Amino acid sequence: MKFAVIQFPGSNCDQDCVAGINSIDGLRAEYVWHKETSLHEYDAIVLPGGFAYGDYLRCGAIARFSQIMQAVTSDARAGKLVLGTCNGFQILCEAGLLPGALVRNRSLRFVCEMVTMRVEVPDSQFTLGCPEGTLLRMPVAHGEGCYFADAGTLRDLNQHRQVIVRYANEHGRIVPEANPNGSIENIAGICNRERNVFGLMPHPDRACDARLGSADGAKIFRSMMQTIAAEQARAA
Numbered sequence: 001m002k003f004a005v006i007q008f009p010g011s012n013c014d015q016d017c018v019a020g021i022n023s024i025d026g027l028r029a030e031y032v033w034h035k036e037t038s039l040h041e042y043d044a045i046v047l048p049g050g051f052a053y054g055d056y057l058r059c060g061a062i063a064r065f066s067q068i069m070q071a072v073t074s075d076a077r078a079g080k081l082v083l084g085t086c087n088g089f090q091i092l093c094e095a096g097l098l099p100g101a102l103v104r105n106r107s108l109r110f111v112c113e114m115v116t117m118r119v120e121v122p123d124s125q126f127t128l129g130c131p132e133g134t135l136l137r138m139p140v141a142h143g144e145g146c147y148f149a150d151a152g153t154l155r156d157l158n159q160h161r162q163v164i165v166r167y168a169n170e171h172g173r174i175v176p177e178a179n180p181n182g183s184i185e186n187i188a189g190i191c192n193r194e195r196n197v198f199g200l201m202p203h204p205d206r207a208c209d210a211r212l213g214s215a216d217g218a219k220i221f222r223s224m225m226q227t228i229a230a231e232q233a234r235a236a
Contacts, residue, residue, distance in 0.1 A: 001027055001043050001044075001225055001228060001229070002028050002042045003021050003028070003030070003042060003043065003044045003224075004029075004032045004044070004046065005021070005029050005031055005032065005046045005048055006045065006046065006048070006068055006072070006088075007031050007032065007034060008052035008053065008063045008066060008091075009052065009053055009054075010052045010055070011048050011049075011087070012048075012050035012051065013048040013050050013086065013203065013206070014048045016205040016206050017029065017046050017085070018030070018031065019205075020204070020205040020206070020207075020218070020221065021208075021221055023218070024222060024225070027221060032068065033068075034066040034069075035066070035068065036067070036071070037067055037070070037071060038071055039068070039072065040075075042080075043080070043228050044228060045075060045076075045081070046082075046088070047072070047084040047085070047087070047088030047089075048085060048086075048087070048205065049085050049088060049142075050086070050087045052066075052087055059087060059094075059144045060087060060090035064094040069091075069095055072095070072097075073095060076196065076197050081126075081224050081227060082196065082197045082198070083126065083198050083199075083204075083224065084098075084198070084199040084200075085199075085200060085201075085203055086141070086142055086145070086201055086202075086203060088199065089102060089189070089199030089201055090102045093199065098190060098191075098192055098197060099149060099153045099157065099190070099192075100149035100157075102144050102145055102146065102148075102201070104144050104146060105143060105145060105181040106146055106181060107181070109143070110141075110143040111140055111141070111142060111143075111145070111181060112139070112141040113139065114137055114139050114140075114213060115137070115138065115188075115202055116136070116137050116167070116168050116169065116178065117135070117138065117165040117166065117167060117168060117202060118133060118134070118135055118136075118165065118166050118174065119131070119133065119134040119136065119165055120161070121162075122134070124195050124223075125198070125223065125227040126164060126191070126198045126220050126223050126227075127219075127223055128222075128226050128227065129222070129226070130219055130223070133172055135168065136207075136214075137216050138202035138203055138214060138217055139202065139206050140180055140181075141203065145201040146181040147181075147183040147184060147187045147188075148183075148184055154184065157187075157190060162190050162193065163189075163190055164190060164191055164200070165189040166185065166187055166188055168186070188200055188201055188202060189201065189202075198220075204217030204218070204219075204220045205217060
């Protein structure tokens with residue numbers, strides 16, 4: 001099963017994504033340069049963290065115009081799984097594949113720490129095997145990770161169960177103290193209405209080995225693998 005890890009000028013978590021995915025039996029990740037035009041040979045797409053185009057205009061605002069994004073958008077609309085982490089989440093929002101926006105952290109400071117997230121939607125393509133309320137620990141490293149959406153968008157996200165994970169404390173409580181960046185309603189990750197596009201600010205790619213402090217990130221990649229395998233079995 002092949003995953004494409006998109007490389008933009010300024011990506012710096014692409015190697016983490018490839019290493020994390022390749023550490024899971026049954027998965028193989030490959031780098032795909034942003035000037036490529038097709039992703040048809042891949043079963044899933046990952047937009048990694050980093051500073052695409054240096055974030056000179058606005059995080060993800062330039063990357064959304066990269067040539068590869070036409071293929072990402074087309075494949076996403078056809079139902080292929082797309083995961084965006086950190087800068088990848090920002091790019092998905094800028095490209096209109098996810099609603100809302102990521103803005104400057106409320107503290108106006110870069111944050112780099114381990115955080116806890118609570119799984120809100122256990123049956124998404126990205127959280128299979130994680131019962132509702134499951135706590136996942138992963139690192140964050142961002143300066144513009146504060147998720148924001150207007151009241152109507154927020155209402156739709158909650159109504160359609162598109163908020164997949166929220167920042168929580170070690171007891172699973174959604175409290176302000178657990179929020180590293182000021183995201184509205186402690187939102188750490190959301191999906192689209194069709195649930196095949198998922199963006200989250202914490203890094204699952206940096207949490208695929210217990211020696212790094214957590215292997216919870218591997219659960220997301222395994223869930224994607226399980227989803228794809230089920231779809232392939234149905235199509236056979």
